[in-house]
Amino acid sequence: MKLHESLNYELIKDSIESGDYMGFCIKCGAEHYGVEPDARGYECEECESESVYGAEELLFMIPL
Numbered sequence: 001m002k003l004h005e006s007l008n009y010e011l012i013k014d015s016i017e018s019g020d021y022m023g024f025c026i027k028c029g030a031e032h033y034g035v036e037p038d039a040r041g042y043e044c045e046e047c048e049s050e051s052v053y054g055a056e057e058l059l060f061m062i063p064l
Contacts, residue, residue, distance in 0.1 A: 001061060004029035009062055015055045024058060027051040 006029035015022040015031075023035025023042065030046040037056035044052050053061070 001026065003058075003062060007058065007062060009064060012055050012058050012062060016059075021054075023052045023054045025049070025052050026058075026061075 003026045004024075007024055007026065012024075015024075021034050021036065023032040023039050024030070025032070025044040025047060027049045028044060028047040030044055030052075032042070032045070032052050035042060035052060035054050037054040039052060039054035040057060041050045042052035043050050
Protein backbone atom coordinates (compact mmCIF):
# COMPACT_ATOMS: atom_id res chain seq x y z
CA MET A 1 0.00 0.00 0.00
CA LYS A 2 1.45 3.35 -1.06
CA LEU A 3 1.55 6.17 1.50
CA HIS A 4 1.39 9.88 0.73
CA GLU A 5 4.91 11.35 0.51
CA SER A 6 4.25 13.76 3.42
CA LEU A 7 3.84 10.87 5.87
CA ASN A 8 7.05 9.97 7.64
CA TYR A 9 8.16 8.37 10.89
CA GLU A 10 8.81 11.65 12.75
CA LEU A 11 5.37 13.06 11.89
CA ILE A 12 3.61 9.87 12.98
CA LYS A 13 5.68 9.60 16.20
CA ASP A 14 5.04 13.22 17.13
CA SER A 15 1.31 12.88 16.53
CA ILE A 16 1.13 9.82 18.79
CA GLU A 17 3.06 11.60 21.53
CA SER A 18 0.68 14.58 21.34
CA GLY A 19 -2.20 12.43 22.61
CA ASP A 20 -4.66 14.06 20.18
CA TYR A 21 -5.85 10.78 18.59
CA MET A 22 -4.65 11.83 15.16
CA GLY A 23 -5.06 10.03 11.90
CA PHE A 24 -3.81 10.68 8.39
CA CYS A 25 -5.11 10.12 4.91
CA ILE A 26 -2.64 7.93 3.06
CA LYS A 27 -3.93 9.23 -0.27
CA CYS A 28 -3.77 13.03 0.17
CA GLY A 29 -1.82 13.39 3.46
CA ALA A 30 -4.57 15.32 5.31
CA GLU A 31 -4.49 15.30 9.12
CA HIS A 32 -7.59 14.26 11.02
CA TYR A 33 -8.25 14.64 14.74
CA GLY A 34 -10.29 12.33 16.95
CA VAL A 35 -9.33 9.19 15.01
CA GLU A 36 -9.09 5.89 16.87
CA PRO A 37 -5.51 4.57 17.05
CA ASP A 38 -6.42 1.37 15.17
CA ALA A 39 -8.60 3.08 12.51
CA ARG A 40 -8.40 1.72 8.97
CA GLY A 41 -10.14 3.04 5.90
CA TYR A 42 -12.09 5.90 7.48
CA GLU A 43 -13.43 8.52 5.08
CA CYS A 44 -11.21 11.53 4.40
CA GLU A 45 -13.05 14.85 4.52
CA GLU A 46 -10.54 16.40 2.10
CA CYS A 47 -10.39 13.93 -0.79
CA GLU A 48 -13.48 11.84 0.11
CA SER A 49 -11.62 8.54 -0.18
CA GLU A 50 -11.71 5.81 2.46
CA SER A 51 -8.05 6.06 3.30
CA VAL A 52 -7.69 7.58 6.80
CA TYR A 53 -5.67 5.49 9.24
CA GLY A 54 -4.93 6.04 12.91
CA ALA A 55 -1.39 7.16 13.68
CA GLU A 56 -0.58 4.01 15.65
CA GLU A 57 -1.84 1.86 12.79
CA LEU A 58 0.39 3.76 10.37
CA LEU A 59 3.46 2.78 12.38
CA PHE A 60 3.00 -0.73 11.01
CA MET A 61 2.79 0.57 7.45
CA ILE A 62 5.54 3.18 7.25
CA PRO A 63 9.05 2.20 6.11
CA LEU A 64 11.76 2.98 8.65
